Amino acid sequence: MDYKEVKELDEKYYFNTFGSRLPVSFEYGEGCTLYDSQGKKYTDFVAGIAVNTLGYNHPALVEAITSQSEKLLHCSNLFYIKAQAQLAKLLVENSCGDKVFLCNSGAEANEGAIKLARKYFYSKNLYKYEIITTLNSFHGRTMATLAATGQEKYQKPFEPLPTGFVHVPFNDIEAVENAISYKTCAVMVEPIQGEGGVIPATAEYMQALRKLCDDRGILLIFDEVQTGIGRTGKLFGYEQYGIEPDIFTLAKGLGGGIPIGAIVAKAFVASAMEPGDHGTTFGGNPLACTAALAVLSTILEEGILETVKDKGEYFTDQLIKLKNKFSFIKEVRGKGLMLGMELDEEVSGKEIVLDMLNRGFIINCAGNNTLRFVPPLIIQKDHIDDLVENLEKSFSRESYDA
Ligand SMILES: Cc1ncc(COP(=O)(O)O)c(C=O)c1O
Known part of the structure; x- marks a missing residue:
């Protein structure tokens, strides 16, 4: 079933409390990557809104719930x-x-x-x-x-x-x-x-x-x-x-x-x-x-807390570099792997979210037109580099030129 069929069912049978959802339906995930019904890959910087702490398919979590479910x-x-x-x-x-x-x-x-x-x-x-x-x-x-x-x-x-x-x-x-x-x-x-x-x-x-x-x-x-x-x-x-x-x-x-x-x-x-x-x-x-x-x-x-601090500082530095390039970025803020980038009103955070989705990255827009990044805590610096490179491309599109 591709996302269009899921959408049709959703629109017919589900309360419309989530409005128009993002145009994708995921089949499975591995690490920090989600795969949609067409097999397309997405690097996840939302983690089910700060939920999938260990990403997808983490062996410790899978093993724990599999064996408990049998008991x-x-x-x-x-x-x-x-x-x-x-x-x-x-x-x-x-x-x-x-x-x-x-x-x-x-x-x-x-x-x-x-x-x-x-x-x-x-x-x-x-x-x-x-x-x-x-x-x-x-x-x-x-x-x-x-x-x-x-x-x-x-x-x-x-x-x-x-x-x-x-x-x-x-x-x-x-x-x-x-x-x-x-x-x-x-x-x-x-x-x-x-x-x-x-x-x-x-x-x-x-x-x-x-x-x-x-x-x-x-x-x-x-x-x-x-x-x-x-x-x-x-x-x-x-x-x-x-x-x-x-x-x-x-x-x-x-x-x-x-x-x-x-x-x-x-x-x-x-x-x-x-x-x-x-x-x-x-x-x-x-x-x-x-x-x-x-x-x-x-x-x-597994020493994950120390890595969150380190990756959070690295991520913040990369986002600040973007802020120095694009005048419509008002502020970069947050702590660890809970980071936000507030944009001027003239640039729609929601459109950036959609554009990034097309590029294979999941991000989200919270209050105050703020792009929110709350990835799985196991995210790697390579993922952060890829995201930042693509954010730069997204921000550089003609309509968003600084
Ligand atoms: C700070 C805070 N409190 C409470 C909630 C509500 O949590 P739930 O959706 O699990 O009821 C949220 C959800 O976004 C939240 O961010």
Whole structure:
């Protein structure tokens, strides 16, 4: 079946929430390369939007899920689950957290983090429920995470949204300070705004946030759904700032392609969740946990974090060279293998994405007309060189001349 036949079925039977998708349908992948139904090759700099951490067909991940699928796919949380307990241990041993709850997606992890922050104060007989989040943030599509998301375009059609969220400008500590009231229970931020256009929080902001939350007795939550699992060159994004959140959430890269999310919390917060407060049917199932164990162990044991830092710096340098050649490139930013290149409005990022697809490269356009690069963490410098060479060709097309 080629992509046109898939498109026809999709248009007839699937909700039209993704609009006009990119004109390709992939059959299989190997390493950092995807192959479409015609056998054409694409080097992947999107990784399923920061999901395929180990690329495609990684032997450790394939072996782990193949053998687990022969033994036990699912069993209820009514029972003790070996891979779940082992994954929680591995996450705790390698983070600032003490306890873990596993779920199925980023939105679900954030939903749980919101509940946890509220329950923490409820258990102290304090009626604090409001969460301060930032403008241009993205926290998910469920009703509460949509309310947390600081982008009106996603929210408008679904009002009234759950109350209890206040939005302030990003990287503005004074705005957070002014928004804190007797109702505030937490501040929630992404260490790097991803969907919003790859905008990093500054170190001063993050450190001031930690101090402010401590001084005012409120919780600090990091949404690490996109920045977690080695993406920035550290296992978790918060490590870049020398501070620790009270709660952080994970999803995307954790399962390397198998859906799984996590809430990780300090013991003093996690203990607020009591039997019956939260639950899930699928969350923490043996298959997903086995996949996440394989992803995490591979990252930790094969020195991948160091390579992310090195490749990220190399990639950034190459993108800056392009910026020096093309005046329509406004800014190159990001950390590790989560990089963005913001373009002037006169050049359509979406058209560049299409042109690059024709050239055999998968990139994506996030907020603020920003080309986003979040490749598998196993990407090689050769791939980066090829991408940059082709970006240069794409930028040099007549209509985009600087
Ligand atoms: C920072 C952040 N939080 C939450 C989400 C929602 O994750 P999911 O789509 O798995 O629900 C995303 C997805 O892009 C994200 O980037």
